[in-house]
Amino acid sequence: MNPIQGLKSPFLYPMNTDFHLRSLSLLSEQLTEKGIDTFKVISQISTFQIAVPSWALGAGGTRFGRFSIGGEPRNLEEKLEDIGLLAKLTKRTDAVSLHIPWDIPQDAEAIKQKAASLGIGFDAMNSNTFQDYGQPLSYKMGSLSNSDAAVRAQAVEHNLQVIEIGKSLGSKGLTVWLADGSNFPGQAHIRKALQWTTDSLKEIYGGMPADWKLLLEYKPYEPNFYHTVIPDWGTSALICRHLGDRAKVLVDLGHHLPNTNIEQIVATLMHQNLLAGFHFNDSKYGDDDLSTGSVKPYQLFLIFCELIGGSAEGAQAWDSISWMIDASHNTKDPLEDLIQALEAISQAYAKALLIDREKLTQCQASGDVVGAQDVLQEAFLTDVRPLVREARIQSGGEGDPLAFYRSEKIREKLIAKRGKNAQASGL
Ligand code: PSV
């Protein structure tokens, strides 16, 4: 039996409704005094959807080991069921992002139908040329940037196949992240590697349907530690400029050197209509892939300030931006982790919606530094949880998804069904 069946229907979980309504009405009163339309904010939160990657549903491993959590999805169907559960409880996700070859659908039509029955669509497809998985030529020395034309052709072909799979599922995008680079000075010809990568990406871009976009991800280091072919947003943007309007830069929050001003990158990319979307996660040191909002919630809020401001001022349309979580670690139940991440992202968005833009503009124009900071802090320090909760309830989700997940013993049910040692595909 599907462990997700037999759950109580939404709303029945004994959330403290009285407390929720009291906190919501108090907040709504405060917001009204500030001229903010509570219902508008709730409806904006309600429509905000964040895709979940197919590789985030199992326990993440590090190079030092992997600790299974039990009941991990054993195949793509079960991954979809997990995302369907998240969708049902949180109402903040309605799409999956597949990694190929980790999650090749054996029967695309059946998978598409299964996803549709769970209210799930297909977000951007992810190609994978950073591992060897039995293909004829090795990617040890790179893929799209490889000095061997035959390896480059094979990597291009893989991307074209991923596009085909995506087409059959109804996806509209291809995310390319390359591990290509070098570990030691002298190992690679830096300029040639960049040119080969650009040329390979041109072929891939040319193979995309006209209504698709290419999301080009950058990362400063890891798995290569001396040089990475696409290390930063600037290099990614330069390549995108060579490809065409439908190629844009994907910002993975963990792909920056410590203390990088990510909100500035977001503003700059929006200014150029070059922002493809996000891979949400959080980090303390590098690409830690920790739960979004767990370490730097203020940074996440500032990113949303730029996003809301940039789209309101016409720099780049809100709807042109893709939203996805890309986190994986080895200590939490991934479903609980995703519930927390969806909540943290919604909170950051909600807080940024509360910013008094007019006042901020005035402060900026008059050089009122203290006032500007105050405007941001006023929004950031507002407890928006009643708004996020209400948005979820109004959409038919759970008031408290995490409490529901625990009280219904969902992980225990998944373990009973899938086994203690079930292991999801991925890294
Ligand atoms: C690379 O670190 C990355 O962020 C890319 O998005 C990959 O596709 C993903 O992680 C999964 O390993």
Ligand code: MN
């Ligand atoms: Mn990523």
